[in-house]
Amino acid sequence: MSTQRVFLIRHGETEWSLSGQHTGITDIPLTANGRTLPKRLAPVLAQMTFARVFTSPLSRARETCMLAGLGERAEIDDDLVEWNYGDYEGLTPEEIRAAAPGWMIFTDGCPGGESAEDVGRRVDAVIERVRAVGKHVALFAHGHVFRVFAARWIGLPPTAGRHFLLDTATLSVLGYYRGGSAIKRWNAPISVEGIQVAAPTRSGSAAGRLISEHQPSKEVECYDHR
Secondary structure, eight states, X not given: OOOOOEEEEEOOOBHHHHHTOOOSSSOOOBOHHHHHHHHHHHHHHTTSOOSEEEEOSSHHHHHHHHHTTOGGGOEEOGGGSOOOOGGXXXXXXXXXXXXXXXXXXXHHOOTTSOOHHHHHHHHHHHHHXXXXXXXXXXXXXXXXHHHHHHHHHTTOOGGGGGGOOXXXXXXXXXXXXXXXEEEEEEEEEOOTTSOOOSOOXXXXXXXXXXXXXXXXXXXXXXXXXX
């Protein structure tokens, strides 16, 4: 049975994530708050031994990686770049639906940009490289590409990413269960305590429960996209 764990760290807050604007290939920097939270993840990640660390080439992901303490080891992976929103870049969902009622990115894609299948092909290439490592891997990237990643990791079509909501400055952990791919943690928020992923242990450390390689999996609830 594989003990590999894949840590997905979504970048911190940006001005466009606050306003709800679709931020694909536009290189928006982190806000002051967006730079603060990843630092609190560093002590958790420092307790893991990662064979490889990959990051999106966009600065908001690379800076999150650096602030979380893994920047010096990170390798740029162009396939981890965010969904190309094409004509919808910089627009809010409300603005898009005013022109295209009922639009949903996972089923309709983006004119002048990518479809879910396009992103799925990129993600599949990353998953193949990650599985080949065989040991723990950390990935730093973006909301929509990670939602597709989660779906493809467990064998669902790229469009199933609609069921995996993902906030900024969060950590998720993928792995295996009884020989099959599984999601061990999803959308765990970084807080002043570091990472809120489980009830504190008797020693008061929730982070310690997160990084244990042999603890039983916890059920994950996933919801439909707006």
